[in-house]
Amino acid sequence: MLEExxxxxxxxQGSGIETSAVVLTYAFARxxxxxxxxxxxxxxxxxxHSYALFRVSSKRVPKALxxxxxxxxxxxxxxxxxxxxxxxxxxxxxxxxxxxxxxxDAIPSIEDELRSRLAKEFKDLGLDGxxxxxxxxxxxxxxxxxxxxxxxxxIEEFSKEASLKPHxxxxxxxxxxxxxxTTLTGLRESALSFAYMRRFNDPKVVEExxxxxKVVANRVRRVYDFPPLLKNSExxxxxxxxxxxxxxxxxxxxxxxxxxxxxxxxxxxADESFTLxxxxxFKVGDEYATVVxxxxxxxxxxxxxxxxxALAGVRAATATSGPGFSLMVxxxxxxxxxxxxxxxxxxxxxxxxxxxxxxxxxxxxxxxxFASHGEFPRIVIASGDHxxxxxxxxxxxxxxxxxxVPGIHLLDKFLANSLMTLxxxxxxxxxxxxxxxxxxxxxxxxxxxxxxxxxxxxxxGSNVIMYYTGxxxxxxxxxxxxxxxxxxxxxxxxxxxxxxxxxIPEDFLVRLYGDLDADVLLIGWGxxxxxxxxxxxxxxxxxxxxxxxxxxxxxxxxxxxxxxxVLKAFEGKNVVALEHSYLAQLSKVIAMNTGFMIxxxxxxxxxxxxxxxEVLQALIKIVEGVSNREVLSLGE
Amino acid sequence: xxxxxVNYRSGLWIDWCPGCGNYGIVAAVYQAFAELKLRPNEVVxxxxxxxxxxxxxxxxANGVHTLHGRAIPFxxxxxxxNPHLKVVVHVGDGDLLGIGSAHFVALGRxxxxxxxxxxxNGVYGLTKGQASPTLKLGVKTKALPNANxxxxxxxxxxxxxxxxxxxxxxxxxxxxxLKEVLKKALEHKGAAFIDVLQPCVTFNDVYTVEYYNKRVxxxxxxxxxxxxxxxxxxxxxxMLNALIKSMEWEDRIPIGVFxxxxxxxxxxxxxxxxxxxxxxxxxxxxxxxxxEGKPLLSRDMFKEVFSRFFVEVEK
Numbered sequence: 001m002l003e004e005x006x007x008x009x010x011x012x013q014g015s016g017i018e019t020s021a022v023v024l025t026y027a028f029a030r031x032x033x034x035x036x037x038x039x040x041x042x043x044x045x046x047x048x049h050s051y052a053l054f055r056v057s058s059k060r061v062p063k064a065l066x067x068x069x070x071x072x073x074x075x076x077x078x079x080x081x082x083x084x085x086x087x088x089x090x091x092x093x094x095x096x097x098x099x100x101x102x103x104x105d106a107i108p109s110i111e112d113e114l115r116s117r118l119a120k121e122f123k124d125l126g127l128d129g130x131x132x133x134x135x136x137x138x139x140x141x142x143x144x145x146x147x148x149x150x151x152x153x154x155i156e157e158f159s160k161e162a163s164l165k166p167h168x169x170x171x172x173x174x175x176x177x178x179x180x181x182t183t184l185t186g187l188r189e190s191a192l193s194f195a196y197m198r199r200f201n202d203p204k205v206v207e208e209x210x211x212x213x214k215v216v217a218n219r220v221r222r223v224y225d226f227p228p229l230l231k232n233s234e235x236x237x238x239x240x241x242x243x244x245x246x247x248x249x250x251x252x253x254x255x256x257x258x259x260x261x262x263x264x265x266x267x268x269x270a271d272e273s274f275t276l277x278x279x280x281x282f283k284v285g286d287e288y289a290t291v292v293x294x295x296x297x298x299x300x301x302x303x304x305x306x307x308x309x310a311l312a313g314v315r316a317a318t319a320t321s322g323p324g325f326s327l328m329v330x331x332x333x334x335x336x337x338x339x340x341x342x343x344x345x346x347x348x349x350x351x352x353x354x355x356x357x358x359x360x361x362x363x364x365x366x367x368x369x370f371a372s373h374g375e376f377p378r379i380v381i382a383s384g385d386h387x388x389x390x391x392x393x394x395x396x397x398x399x400x401x402x403x404x405v406p407g408i409h410l411l412d413k414f415l416a417n418s419l420m421t422l423x424x425x426x427x428x429x430x431x432x433x434x435x436x437x438x439x440x441x442x443x444x445x446x447x448x449x450x451x452x453x454x455x456x457x458x459x460x461g462s463n464v465i466m467y468y469t470g471x472x473x474x475x476x477x478x479x480x481x482x483x484x485x486x487x488x489x490x491x492x493x494x495x496x497x498x499x500x501x502x503x504i505p506e507d508f509l510v511r512l513y514g515d516l517d518a519d520v521l522l523i524g525w526g527x528x529x530x531x532x533x534x535x536x537x538x539x540x541x542x543x544x545x546x547x548x549x550x551x552x553x554x555x556x557x558x559x560x561x562x563x564x565x566v567l568k569a570f571e572g573k574n575v576v577a578l579e580h581s582y583l584a585q586l587s588k589v590i591a592m593n594t595g596f597m598i599x600x601x602x603x604x605x606x607x608x609x610x611x612x613x614e615v616l617q618a619l620i621k622i623v624e625g626v627s628n629r630e631v632l633s634l635g636e
Numbered sequence: 637x638x639x640x641x642v643n644y645r646s647g648l649w650i651d652w653c654p655g656c657g658n659y660g661i662v663a664a665v666y667q668a669f670a671e672l673k674l675r676p677n678e679v680v681x682x683x684x685x686x687x688x689x690x691x692x693x694x695x696x697a698n699g700v701h702t703l704h705g706r707a708i709p710f711x712x713x714x715x716x717x718n719p720h721l722k723v724v725v726h727v728g729d730g731d732l733l734g735i736g737s738a739h740f741v742a743l744g745r746x747x748x749x750x751x752x753x754x755x756x757n758g759v760y761g762l763t764k765g766q767a768s769p770t771l772k773l774g775v776k777t778k779a780l781p782n783a784n785x786x787x788x789x790x791x792x793x794x795x796x797x798x799x800x801x802x803x804x805x806x807x808x809x810x811x812x813x814l815k816e817v818l819k820k821a822l823e824h825k826g827a828a829f830i831d832v833l834q835p836c837v838t839f840n841d842v843y844t845v846e847y848y849n850k851r852v853x854x855x856x857x858x859x860x861x862x863x864x865x866x867x868x869x870x871x872x873x874x875m876l877n878a879l880i881k882s883m884e885w886e887d888r889i890p891i892g893v894f895x896x897x898x899x900x901x902x903x904x905x906x907x908x909x910x911x912x913x914x915x916x917x918x919x920x921x922x923x924x925x926x927x928e929g930k931p932l933l934s935r936d937m938f939k940e941v942f943s944r945f946f947v948e949v950e951k
Contacts, residue, residue, distance in 0.1 A: 029947040190950060198944070237949045241942075251942055255933050257925025260717055262709075281911050282941045284932045288914035289923055292716050292907060297742040301709035304702065308682075308713025311700065312721070314920040316713065334703055394931070424946070427935050432926035460698050461718045461921060465676050467693060469701035470685075478648060478693050479701075 001231045003058050005185065006066045008083050009177045010051030011075025012109070013044050016174025019199065021052035021419065023178055026195035027187055029242050029421045032233035034061030036530075037419040038609055040636075043267070043357040048109050049078050053635075056185070058233040061421055063385070063530030067611040067634045070229060071184060073177040077102040077131045078110055081118055082636045084134055090143045092224070093135060094180045097148035100132040114636070147184075147224050151176055154219060158212045172212050179209075179216035186228020189213070241422045245415035248386045248422070249345055250275035252393030253317060254282070254291065257432055258343075260309035260316040262294045262302040267357050268413040269319040269347040299324035303331035303344065310335075310342045311468065313437075313459030315397050317343035321413075322351045322364055329371045332406055336376030338468045339447070339455070339493065341400035341407070341435075345393065348412040348526075350607040359607025360413035362526050362580040365589060368408045369556060377496040379407035380556040381509075384529030386422050388553065389415060394430055399504065402435040403496050404454055410555075412580070414527040414609040440464030445475040449488055453495045501557040509554030510562050516569040518548035520623060523598065524578035525552040525586060527609060532578055534612045535619060545623060555589060564594040574623055577601040580610065600628045608635035642676060644669045646696045652687060657808030657834030661726075661755060662694055664806075664814035669697070671815070672822055679722045682711040684731035686762050688755035691726040705736030708743050711750045718921035719749070719904045722822065729756045733769040733789050743827050744798025748903040751821045751828045754791065755808075757836035758843050765839030778841045792882035792894050795829040796875055801897040802828035803878065805890065807852050808835065809845055813891060820893065826902050833891070848889070855881070855892030866899035 009024070011017045021037055028035045034057045042048035053069075055062040072087050073094040074080045080095050081104045087093060104110060104118045119129075127133040138144035154176055159169030182192050192213060196206040243251070250272050253261065263273040277293040292309075296302045302318040309316035320328065325346055335342045348364045350356025368380050379399045383389035392409055400407035438444070438456040446466040448455040455475075458464055467477030472489060474480040480489075514536055522532045532549040539547045550566055552559075567575065567590070577584040577598050584601040591597050602618045604610050611634050618630035644666040652658045669679065679697040683689040685704035692699025698721075702710045707725045715723045732740050732754050743750060758771040765779025769789045776783040795803045802824040806814040814832060821828035833852065835845045855861075859881075863874050878895040901909075908915040926932060939946055 026947060030950050032949040032951075188950075194947075194950070198947070239946055239948045241945045242947050243945050247945060251938075251945075254941070255931045255938065257931065259920035259923060259925065260713065262713065279941055281914060282933075282937075284937070287918060288911065289925075289932070290907075290911045290914050290918075290920065292915075292920055294712075294716065296709065296712075297738045300706060301712070301739055301742065304706045304709040305713030305716070308700070308710040308715075309717035309920065310713075311710075312714045312717035312921045314717040315925065316717070330703055331706070421947075424935070424939070427931060427933060427938055430931050431929050432931055433929065434926070459718075459921065460680050460700075460714060461678065461721050463677055465696070465698045467699040467701070469693070469699075470703060471701070477699070478646075479690070 001227055002070065002229055003231055004056060004062070005070040005230055006053070006055045007069050007071035007073065007181065008051050008053050008086060009073045009181065010049065010079030010083060011174065011177070012046065012078070013041055013048045013050040014046030015075060017050050017052065017075065020174055020178045023195045023199050024054065024181055025242055025419045026198050027182060027191040028056050029240050030191040030194045031187055032235055032237050033058060033421070034235055035419070035421045036062040036065060038065055038414065039417045039419070040608065041358050049082055051079065051083065056230065058231045058235070060235060064534045064612050065609060067613050071181065073180050075174060075177055078107050080131050080134060081107070081110065082114065084138060087138060087142060087144050090145070092145045092147060092184060093138055094147045094149065094177065094184070095131060095135065096151040098150050098152050100135070100148070101130050103129040105129060145224065147180070147220055149176070149180070149216070149219055154215055158215045161215060162208050162211045164208070172208060175209050175212050176216055179213035180220055182213060183217040183220045184224065184228065185230040237421070239424065241424050242419060243386060243422055244271070244417060244419050245386060245389050245411055246271040246417070247275050248390040249393045249411065250279065252390040254279055255427065255430065256394030256397045257315050258291060258317055258397065259314045260292045260306060261318065262296045262305045263319050264296055264299045264302050264324060266321045266324045268349055268416040269321050269324070269345065271416070272319045272345065299327040300331060303328040303342070307331060307335050307340050307342045310340050311460050313461065315401070317345055319345040319347070321347045321349050323354065325364070325367070325371070333372035333374055333376070334470045335406035336372060336374070336378060337470050339404040341404055343396050343400055343407050343409060345409045346411065347416045348410065350605070356607035358413070360527065360580060360609060361605065361607065362412055363585070363605070365410070365555065365585040368410060369589065376493055377403070377405050377500065378556055379403070379405055379500070380410065381407070381554050382410035382526045382552070383415065384526055384551055384553065386415070386420055387425070390425055391430070392553070395508070398431065398433040402433050403500055404435065404457060405496060410526065412527050446477045447473065447475045447489065447492070449475055449492050453492050453499055497557065504554065504557055506559045506562045509552070509557070509559040511551050511553070512548060512566055513551060514548030515546070516548070516566065518546040520545055520547045520574045520576065520619070521550060521566070521570040522547060522576050522578055523550045523552070523586060523590070527580065528578040531610045531612055531615050535615050538612065538616055552586065558589070558593045560593045563590060564596060567594060567596040574600060576619065576622055578610065578615065580604050602630045602632065604632035606633055606635065611635060642670065642696065644676070644696045646694050648693055650694050651690070653838050655837040656687070657757065657836070658687060658691070658755060660808035660811045661753070661814065661832055661834065662691060664811045664818055665695060667811070667815045668818040668822060672819060674722055678720070679724065680711070680714055681724050681726060682707045682714065683726040684728065684736065686728040686731050686760065688726050688728040688731065705731055705734070706739065707731070708736065708739035708750070708752065712743065712746070712748060715748055715750050716903070717919065719916060719919050723750045724822070725750060725752045727752065727754055728768070729754055729758065729770040730760045730768040733791060733794070740794070741798045744795060744800045746903040747799055747801055747826045747900050749826055753818070753830050753832060755834045756791065756831050757834045757840055759836050759839045761836050761839055775842055777839060779839050790882055791831045793879050796878055796882070796895055799827070799900070800829045801826035801900050802893070803895040804829070804893040805831040805833065807833045807848060807891050809848065810852070810891070813854060817893065824896065825898060826900060833889070851887060851889045852891055853888055855890050859892065861893045861895050863897040863899060871897060
């Protein structure tokens with residue numbers, strides 16, 4: 001029995017794999033395990049390969065994923081072909097013997113590139129290209145335990161048990177992998193019932209699925225007669241949240257007082273707006289709070305209508321990804337010129353252009369820092385995990401209102417679509433800071449320069465009138481091209497950079513995990529946080545190399561003093577940037593702000609998340625002096 | 637701020653060309669606002685870019701001078717955040733129907749209570765006279781190197797097709813007429829569009845004051861643009877009449893109200909229905925979002941709202 005396991009459940013997009021992933025996460029959560037799941041899929045509705053990569057632990061909540069798995073559970077042949085290399089020695093393969101004779105080169109949904117790689121691999125291994133030959137190879141050479149089930153027989157038996165017509169019974173096909181996982185891991189039936197109830201809210205569906213899972217369990221046990229894989233959880237949770245990154249950001253926005261969100265549909269941001277709309281009316285005392293969520297005609301309307309709402313005194317945001325943000329840039333500049341606190345929640349995906357629309361990246365750090373013509377201060381913060389994402393979605397509303405600047409909250413597809421078990425957030429520590437707000441008064445000046453860089457803010461609809469313009473303007477808000485006014489108004493805006501640097505706590509913007517006297521320093525931001533911390537742990541368990549991790553959360557303002565101090569302490573040692581990009585953009589930003597050059601890096605731009613095992617190997621190469629730059633490629 | 641005898645002139649020197657049709661438009665705005673006794677702090681004038689974009693600066697009311705083509709979405713956010721505000725959009729023809737046409741169409745679909753006044757002069761004035769989307773095919777205004785090879789949009793027909801529930805045309809040199817149409821639009825509930833024919837004295841030597849004076853006539857006797865019962869048939873017939881009327885040009889150009897449908901729900905009403913009456917009672921701008929510097933949601937309330945995400949661990 002193992003303390004933790006990794007596994008893959010895969011099948012065609014639209015066949016229920018997404019549901020399996022959600023149901024299994026609820027079930028493991030119910031049984032008290034720590035779960036992290038990455039969902040990988042093509043830009044496609046039905047038919048292309050999709051899968052969920054799980055890590056489940058009885059000791060803690062996993063921070064990152066591993067490539068080597070204990071189980072590969074396949075709904076179709078493509079899943080077996082695509083992921084067979086992820087199976088550990090001694091792992092378990094669950095597949096449908098009904099498709100044993102299917103050959104990889106007869107599956108149209110496999111991309112040509114993978115098909116030719118497989119052709120070579122199978123030729124080298126002397127396999128005939130069928131699922132059966134691959135399963136035999138895994139059994140004999142890789143010590144894999146092969147659980148071959150006849151899925152059509154399972155459905156046939158289930159159809160009799162449940163008195164369902166065959167076509168009705170076949171709709172439960174995707175519950176077979178779910179049942180195989182619960183059987184092999186030893187998850188109890190009550191956890192699975194709970195999960196189905198939560199997902200479908202229909203006792204009939206729960207009942208049928210439990211019947212099906214019994215059919216599967218009996219058949220699995222006929223061939224796999226060993227104790228379950230996974231130890232009982234010892235974490236001691238009472239309750240957890242099962243959430244994606246999209247979910248926690250929507251929750252944070254609700255808690256933080258967001259009252260207007262406009263969006264245009266785009267992967268991987270759109271789910272956040274759906275979640276927000278689902279919870280857009282809720283009771284506060286005797287009244288109902290409402291959040292207007294508007295699907296606009298394009299991203300230009302999304303950002304500009306959010307700016308409009310902000311001018312009227314509402315916490316307002318939009319959620320988007322790279323292509324959408326490209327369209328929003330002119331609006332961002334207007335918000336900068338007019339000192340409008342509007343928030344852009346930015347989920348990075350693979351670019352440029354449409355790029356890898358459903359895969360992740362961290363390639364837009366430089367873009368968000370510099371987007372728009374002209375100069376103006378902005379807040380740019382990035383979240384490293386679900387907990388940070390929740391808090392940051394609130395804090396960015398505080399910071400943008402306090403300093404009256406636009407703000408960008410950077411996230412990525414990895415975080416957006418990862419499901420995890422999260423300890424419910426402590427709300428009493430949170431704050432709402434709306435900055436200097438006024439009802440106006442005689443001679444109100446929206447851009448009053450006499451009170452420092454942040455002028456008291458009245459909302460449209462208060463007792464006074466005000467003017468805004470994208471042109472350079474005077475204190476009233478009327479157009480002015482006067483050179484002296486230009487200097488004063490421009491400077492008023494720009495000195496906020498110093499103010500924000502001085503006032504925003506360093507320990508919010510950056511954090512060092514581990515010790516200043518460690519042998520190696522990893523530097524990263526966003527989704528790499530979890531990977532870096534797991535790598536640190538593994539190295540410390542190994543004992544030979546001590547490792548620290550510098551995690552950046554704030555990029556504008558940039559915590560230059562702290563970062564420079566840490567880098568100084570590591571001069572002459574291995575300092576390695578980690579990023580899902582080609583350029584390791586973080587290193588450029590650090591050089592720009594501190595003068596320190598980071599010359600070593602581990603990067604990945606396949607659109608798939610960094611995995612603990614590959615980062616560990618790459619880091620060891622760098623520490624051994626074999627290489628200064630490692631480009632990662634694990635995962636399909 | 638008191639509403640009696642408000643001076644709606646902002647006092648700024650107006651830098652449009654002498655003789656510009658915009659003077660007539662802004663004069664009609666002053667009069668309409670005054671006659672309706674609108675409070676300047678409850679009015680927001682939103683504009684795009686170009687000569688018309690400067691309009692808010694010349695009006696003593698809230699003014700938001702935005703981006704080229706984007707006045708409507710800015711106005712949309714303002715209105716949805718605070719539906720008690722009167723939101724009036726001033727845009728040019730290039731602004732609205734060229735770079736901003738997606739937003740023009742979207743506002744019709746929403747029937748949000750925003751008033752759109754299009755300064756329609758057939759040219760891009762501030763950039764020295766390029767052809768705008770309302771300049772007809774084959775017309776050569778003086779700055780163009782060649783005659784226009786793109787055809788014109790019919791703005792009235794587009795507004796009707798998009799779902800605007802108040803559609804009118806007026807003429808900048810007939811301030812009295814424009815003022816009356818404007819007042820009707822301001823009192824209408826829903827998205828209103830006014831196409832204002834506006835001579836550009838500097839760059840449009842075809843659609844001149846003389847050109848319009850000869851052709852413009854006021855829709856009156858026998859012309860009833862108002863949907864009175866709200867039946868499907870009636871709506872269709874009124875729309876068709878308006879569409880046919882909108883195609884009159886060349887010799888005679890009608891001004892006046894083309895179409896009014898007071899029966900279609902506004903976006904504010906649709907939201908209020910979704911929120912079961914909670915939206916208009918306390919719209920976003922009127923809601924408090926914190927208590928003593930803390931979020932309104934306590935841990936228990938959070939759990940109640942987001943119960944679907946909570947999993948109680950089975951011991």
